[in-house]
Amino acid sequence: MKPSLAKGTRDFTSLEVSRRKYIINILxxxxxxxxxxPLETPSFExxxxxxxxxxEEGDRLIFKILNSSINEAKDEKKVQMQNDFQKALDKPFSSENLTDKALRYDLTVPFARFVAMNHGKLTFPYKRYQIQPVWRADRPQKGRFREFYQCDADVVGSESLWQEVDLxxxxxxxxxxxxxxxxxxxxNRKILSGLAEYAGITDKLIDFTVALDKLDKIGKDGVVxxxxxxxxxxxxxxxxxxxxxQSxxxxxxxxxxxxxxxxNEIGLKGVEELEFVIxxxxxxxxxxxxxxxDITLARGLDYYTGAIFEVKADExxxxxxxxxxxxxxxxxxFGVKNVPGIGISFGLDRIYLVMEELNLFPEDATSNVEYLFANFGGEETFGSFKIDCSVKRERNFCRIVS
Incomplete structure (x- = not known):
């Protein structure tokens, strides 16, 4: 059998790993x-x-995990689970008999879950960063993968617009x-809500923002x-x-x-907030x-309530x-009210592709060799190991190999 990768995933060579670390270290x-x-959360929730x-569109891209307990179920439930599994072969499934876990889609919702579970232990405003992979069942293409890294910074417990300015x-x-x-x-999402009210389509707000968010992909005619x-x-x-x-x-x-x-109260509130940040x-x-x-910027996620950001490379x-x-x-x-939040994300994989295209990686981003020994025989081998171990011991990472 010829080996292959799952669609939307990649192997990373030592050069690529070093360059990715260069980006991560700066962030x-x-x-x-x-x-x-720093914070880390589980890969699945x-x-x-x-x-x-x-x-709706985001929910369709969540990778669900098939339950592993089908063979442990009692006879009647096992039959039901097997029937559900057969149905799932023909269409996407959501039955709890088949799946009650999923790979995380982003880092924000797991972070909100963490805050809800630990809000009594946290000091607000609480600021966390998180650098971990996420998964989406998207159609792979340039800059869009099914497994990719997000590098997030979020603040919860503060309504101050200075947080937006700081980000x-x-x-x-x-x-x-x-x-x-x-x-x-x-x-600002309040501006978008104000626009929906202005146009008399408040009941179609989600449809409006989802379509508007695709403007750069499908153009005005496609949005209309x-x-x-x-x-x-x-x-x-x-x-x-x-x-x-727009001008x-x-x-x-x-x-x-x-x-x-x-x-239009909500629209004016959005304008006021955005004016302050700018x-x-x-x-x-x-x-x-x-x-x-960018008045047409909508971002398709339903949970945004105020300022929204999108960063694009100029070159x-x-x-x-x-x-x-x-x-x-x-x-x-998650049952915890009055915990406002705001956050931003850096797309590690797309940043990498931009820097690679523009040749922005410095040479020392991938080179960590400080000395090299020429080995001419057993005695020289021992001598080189002795010096090598001495240097490592000074840096607290000598390892004795037996």
Missing amino acids: QKNFELFGFQ NLSTLTGKYG VQLYLKSFAELKVSVTIHIN KELLESGISQESIDKLDFLFT NDALENLLLLKEKFAG TQSLNLGVDIQNLVF AQMGSIGGGGRYDNLTEV
Whole structure:
């Protein structure tokens, strides 16, 4: 049998591992510099923990784990499980008889679950970073894998908009050290809710945001087609046509929204929040070219409630290489209320591809050889081992091989 890899997965050579570590080390250093503490969670979670948090499309991409207890079940239940398994061969399954666990889809929902389970032990605001793999049953393509790493930084227990400003600084500092020129696209889910109210499609908010989030992939015509197919009228779509002709001036676009949102409380709240984040970031020296108000940015995850971010490389065609946002209600689904949160993620695998394409890896990112011995025989071998062990002992990692 010819060996092969599962679709959407990869092997990493020593060169690739070293380069990935180079990226991770820079991100980890900055996470800790900004006050974040490390956390790790299990590779798989209870299925109920994950489902219903990512929207309908996200739920379809969750890798479910087949229960291993089918052979241990009693006769009647075993027959039912076997019948369910046969049905599952023809269509996606969700029966608890077959699966009650799944590989994690992202790091945010498991983090919210952790906070809910440990909120009595945590000091708020609690800042954590997490660097681990996630899995999605997506269609593999360039920059999109079924197994990939996310590098997350989140803050829970604070409603302060200064957290958004701080995360903008974290993004820009990290990418500057990686020498990747980026633009941070920013929007606010309250603005999107305000737009839905303005167009009279509040009941179609999810359909609206899911379609809008695909603008860079399917274009205006594709978005309009999806909106029509979801039952949104042409009249409502016409009212939203200005979304596709925004100027390059973020504050000018916000001013236009203020006029359209007259009497629209949630929309005006979103404009106010976004105006604060952009203004304070600019006051701290952020270049206006690096921070763009993108009114069509929606991000497809249902749990966002406020600011949303997406980071794109300026010199490579790769889609987003980072993203995140505010999620003030996520722990409520786990029974813990009033724990606001916000977080961002760096896409390690896409960042790697961008840096490789642009030749941004320094030579010393992969070289860790400091000395080399020439071996001419047994006596020389012993001598080289003796020196080698002496150096390692000084660095506290000498290993005696018997």
